[in-house]
Amino acid sequence: MIPFKFSIAKNPSEALGLIHPHAAFLAGGTNILDLMKEHVAQPSEIIDLGRLPLNTIKPTATGISLGALAKNTETANHQLIRKDYPMLSKAILAGASAQIRNMASNGGNLLQRTRCSYFYDINMPCNKRVPGSGCAAMKGFNRMHAIFGWSDQCVAVYPSDMAIALSALNASVKVMQQNGSERSIPFTDFHLLPKDHPEKDNSLNHGELITSIELPKNNFAGHSAYIKVRDRNSYAFALVSVAAGFELEGNSIKTAHIAMGGVAHKPWRALKAEAFLKDKTATFANFTKAADLEMSAAKPLSHNKFKIEMGKQTLIHAFEVALKV
Amino acid sequence: MKQNKSPLSPEEKKLFGDLMPEELNEVLSSGLQRRHFLKLMGLASAGLLVSHMVGAEQLFARSVEFDEIPDLIPTAIENGINVSFKVNSNNKKVLIDSRMTLLDTLRERIGLTGSKKGCDHGQCGACTVIVDGNRVLSCLTLAASCEGKSVITIEGLAKDNELNPMQQAFLKHDGFQCGFCTPGQICSAVALMKEAKEGQASFVTSNIREQAGAVMLSDEEIAERMSGNICRCGAYPNIVAAIKEAQTGKNIEQNWLFAG
Numbered sequence: 060m061i062p063f064k065f066s067i068a069k070n071p072s073e074a075l076g077l078i079h080p081h082a083a084f085l086a087g088g089t090n091i092l093d094l095m096k097e098h099v100a101q102p103s104e105i106i107d108l109g110r111l112p113l114n115t116i117k118p119t120a121t122g123i124s125l126g127a128l129a130k131n132t133e134t135a136n137h138q139l140i141r142k143d144y145p146m147l148s149k150a151i152l153a154g155a156s157a158q159i160r161n162m163a164s165n166g167g168n169l170l171q172r173t174r175c176s177y178f179y180d181i182n183m184p185c186n187k188r189v190p191g192s193g194c195a196a197m198k199g200f201n202r203m204h205a206i207f208g209w210s211d212q213c214v215a216v217y218p219s220d221m222a223i224a225l226s227a228l229n230a231s232v233k234v235m236q237q238n239g240s241e242r243s244i245p246f247t248d249f250h251l252l253p254k255d256h257p258e259k260d261n262s263l264n265h266g267e268l269i270t271s272i273e274l275p276k277n278n279f280a281g282h283s284a285y286i287k288v289r290d291r292n293s294y295a296f297a298l299v300s301v302a303a304g305f306e307l308e309g310n311s312i313k314t315a316h317i318a319m320g321g322v323a324h325k326p327w328r329a330l331k332a333e334a335f336l337k338d339k340t341a342t343f344a345n346f347t348k349a350a351d352l353e354m355s356a357a358k359p360l361s362h363n364k365f366k367i368e369m370g371k372q373t374l375i376h377a378f379e380v381a382l383k384v
Numbered sequence: 385m386k387q388n389k390s391p392l393s394p395e396e397k398k399l400f401g402d403l404m405p406e407e408l409n410e411v412l413s414s415g416l417q418r419r420h421f422l423k424l425m426g427l428a429s430a431g432l433l434v435s436h437m438v439g440a441e442q443l444f445a446r447s448v449e450f451d452e453i454p455d456l457i458p459t460a461i462e463n464g465i466n467v468s469f470k471v472n473s474n475n476k477k478v479l480i481d482s483r484m485t486l487l488d489t490l491r492e493r494i495g496l497t498g499s500k501k502g503c504d505h506g507q508c509g510a511c512t513v514i515v516d517g518n519r520v521l522s523c524l525t526l527a528a529s530c531e532g533k534s535v536i537t538i539e540g541l542a543k544d545n546e547l548n549p550m551q552q553a554f555l556k557h558d559g560f561q562c563g564f565c566t567p568g569q570i571c572s573a574v575a576l577m578k579e580a581k582e583g584q585a586s587f588v589t590s591n592i593r594e595q596a597g598a599v600m601l602s603d604e605e606i607a608e609r610m611s612g613n614i615c616r617c618g619a620y621p622n623i624v625a626a627i628k629e630a631q632t633g634k635n636i637e638q639n640w641l642f643a644g
Contacts, residue, residue, distance in 0.1 A: 062462045065482035065528045085529065092485070092524045093505050105482070107529050132518070136584050138595055145592045152587040156612020157579070158572065159506060161518040162525070280593065293587070293611035 060095045064104040070111060071268055075237050077106045078266045084108050086128060086167035089159050094172065098181050099188060113166075113270055116140070125272040127166030131221065132157070134165055144274060145384075146302050149285035150224035156294050166269035169222055169232065169249065172260060173215035173324075174296055175204065186212045187257040194257075202362040203298070206370070207323040213257030214360055217250060217325050218296050224285055225272065226326035227302040227318040233271045234263065243273070250325030257324070279304030279316065284380035287320070288373050297321035299369045301329075301377035305341065312336045315349075317377075322357075322370060329353045332374065341382050343375075350374035453495050455479055465528045471496065472540025480527050487511045487522035490537060498538035498567045502614075509613035512568035513537050519575035521612075538567035541574060549633075550574050553626035558640050561617030569613045573627050576601075576609055580631065601631055 068074035074084065083091060083102035086109075094100035113128040116137045123143070125134055134140060135151035151160065154168075177183045177195040184193035196204055196214050204214040230246040250261045263269070283304040289295040300320035306313045315336040317329040332349040339345045350371040357367045456479050458464050463482035468475065471494060478493045487504075490496045490513070502510030504523045511523040514536040522535075541548035550573050553559070560566040580599045585592050588608045589599075599605065606624045615623065621639050629636040 060483045063482055064463055065465055065526070067531075085526070088526060088529070089506055089521070089524050092526065096505065105526070107526075109529050132584070136582075141585065141595060142593055148585060148592050149587065152585060152589075152592075156509065157576070157586075157609055158509060158512055158519050158521045158612045159524075162520050287587075293608050 061098070061101050061103075063095075063102055065107065066104060067107045067110060071113070071235050071270060072239060074106055074108055074111060074268055075235060075239070075266065077104075078237070078268075079104070080265060082106055084268065086164035087130070087159075087162040088167075089155070089163050090167065090171045094179075097179055099172075099179060108268075119273070122273065122275040122277075125165050125274065127269040127271055128164045131155075131160040131163045131165065131168060135160065143280050144224075144228060144277070145280060146283035146285050146304055147221070147224040147228060147274070150220045150300075150302055153285060153287040153297075153300070154220035165221070165272055168219050169225075169269065169272070170261070170263070171217075171219050174218050175215040176200070178215060187215060187253075187260075190256070190258045197360070200362060201360040203296070203321075204360055204363055205323050206357040206359045206363060206366045207319075207327050208252045209324065209358070209360075210253045210255065210257070212255055213253035213324065215253070215257070215324060216321055217260070217323065219326075220285070220287060220297065220300060220320060222246075222250070223300055223318045223320035223326045224302040225274075226328055227304055227316040228274055228277060228279075229316065230275075231273045232269055233273055235268045235270050236264075237266045241270070246272075246326075247328055253324045260324075277304065277316075278306040278314075282307055282381045282384055284377045284384065286373055286377040286380060288369060299366055299373045301370075301373045303374075303377040303381045305336075305378075305381050307341065307382075310341050312339055312341050317353075317374070319353075319370065319374075322366060329374065331356065336378075341378075343379070346375045346378040347371075349378070453493060456481070456493075467528055467531050469530045469532060470534040472536060473534075478527075482526070482528050484527045485523050486513070486515075486525040486527045486530055486535070489527035490522060490535070496537050496539050499571075500564055500567055502565065502568075507614070508565070508568075509572060510565050510568040512572045512613065514571055514575050517575070517578065519572050536571070538571055541570065548574060550577070550626070550630045553630040554623070557622045557626040557629065557636070557638055558619070559623040559626040560615070560619050565613060565615045565617075569610070569615065569623055572610060572613045573623075573630065576606075576627070577631060579609070601627065603628075 066077055068077055082104035085105045085107045091100055111128055113126045115126045116129050117124050131151050135148045141148050175196055178185045178187050183195040186194050194213055205216050225246050232244045232249050234242050251259055285302050287297050287300040289297055297320045302318045304316045315333045317332050319327040319329055332353040335349040335352050354367050354371045461481050464479055465482050466479050468477040476494055480489055490499050499513055499522055500510040502508035506521045506524045511521055512519050513522045516533050550570050580601055583597045583599055586608045588604055603624050606627050625636050625639055
């Protein structure tokens with residue numbers, strides 16, 4: 060770690076007053092501290108947000124509001140989330156370990172950086188870490204990398220589980236700007252595909268502060284699933300994960316919301332599968348067709364062709380679990 | 385850094401004498417101190433032998449702490465921070481470099497070396513401590529962010545000479561081999577008891593929507609909820625047995641037996 064000044068903010072406006080181009084906010088710290096130890100992040104000042112009053116989870120007229128600084132554990136176990144957004148509880152609990160979920164904040168979870176090993180290794184070229192330096196993963200070991208939406212600049216995947224469910228749930232991210240005004244970013248627009256600027260993970264500008272994540276009401280609670288496939292049973296990043304929620308009328312799918320993790324630079328909304336399943340009967344045959352349709356657009360790299368079949372099977376499995384729940 | 389000055393107590397002398405009689409005199413004449421003694425005991429026995437000897441539990445229940453660690457020199461630190469927090473119910477005020485993690489502060493400024501530095505990247509759980517009631521990774525916590533908080537480490541789990549039930553269960557079930565991950569495993573397991581009591585869910589909870597109060601942990605639940613603590617010796621079956629015994633308060637069959 061390079062030396063840094065440590066400051067404490069007591070409220071959002073104080074935090075926004077302290078931020079400058081070389082400073083970074085500290086929430087749970089589970090990712091940024093690691094990045095600082097590896098010299099991937101080198102802020103000259105850390106602004107501790109631990110005392111900001113942004114840690115409440117409360118019902119709103121349109122759904123529920125998750126404070127940016129509420130912990131992942133608290134969010135996953137909140138009785139309203141368990142009851143009305145079980146897919147989100149499951150997704151949070153699929154990520155990391157109990158210790159990390161106790162530390163990690165909701166806002167910070169969204170801002171996790173990729174775990175691409177070339178991004179973490181400062182001796183390797185990486186367009187995300189040093190724009191223009193090249194992508195070592197493109198022709199390197201890319202088993203864990205993207206099969207959708209990658210560019211010749213970056214093939215990294217986005218690591219959060221929580222965010223995959225938030226994408227399927229059509230959440231939005233509430234942000235406070237430095238001049239004190241607020242804006243709301245639809246979740247599906249929050250994270251970005253790499254295109255020519257992989258250094259930009261999301262549409263947040265430096266100096267903006269996430270204050271909450273807003274969840275709209277939904278009718279998926281009775282029929283939803285979060286399925287995660289990984290190299291070991293627990294405490295590992297996803298090879299492929301699927302968040303799926305159905306709104307059913309009898310055996311007919313009125314609406315399907317589906318998002319995939321471990322396959323792209325952002326939570327990947329499976330829009331093709333969603334469109335196919337709309338107004339279809341919930342049968343194995345239709346599930347298979349929807350999964351095939353979604354995965355047909357995949358473009359694998361040299362080491363991750365397996366993710367196409369794995370993605371298909373995980374989609375089908377998630378649909379079946381969601382149907383039965 | 386000065387060593388702890390407390391000499392061996394009579395029961396420690398006896399214990400050491402029983403285990404390594406040929407070395408007792410040499411040890412006493414060379415002025416071995418408690419800290420070295422405990423290290424030797426750990427090496428000699430890996431816990432197994434000591435665990436059923438009279439007095440051993442009381443011995444391990446006593447915390448080892450350096451008496452005196454000189455303060456950092458304020459002018460020699462670029463970003464010095466004074467931070468006050470509770471460690472095992474004692475108020476501590478330390479001057480630290482802003483970069484110091486809670487783990488390094490506990491080990492190097494406060495002298496509590498029970499919490500271990502395994503990976504230093506939040507991947508192994510050896511540094512697990514309990515902050516304000518919740519298990520966290522001290523290697524990914526900046527000490528500067530701990531102002532006013534209350535930290536429990538492995539050294540703070542025993543009450544006087546009585547081991548915490550989880551510590552007793554780990555000894556009984558031999559929930560370790562080399563012991564390096566053990567302080568983290570035990571702190572993690574102690575906090576897990578609270579989480580289960582509160583009815584917290586895990587990824588393997590069968591019906592997440594149902595909230596039925598306290599959770600009685602199955603083997604599968606323990607494995608999932610303890611997945612943040614890696615044991616390279618692979619003592620997992622014994623760790624699971626120890627946690628089960630600590631939670632149920634019932635005698636759980638040991639996975640090991642003495643030969644003969």
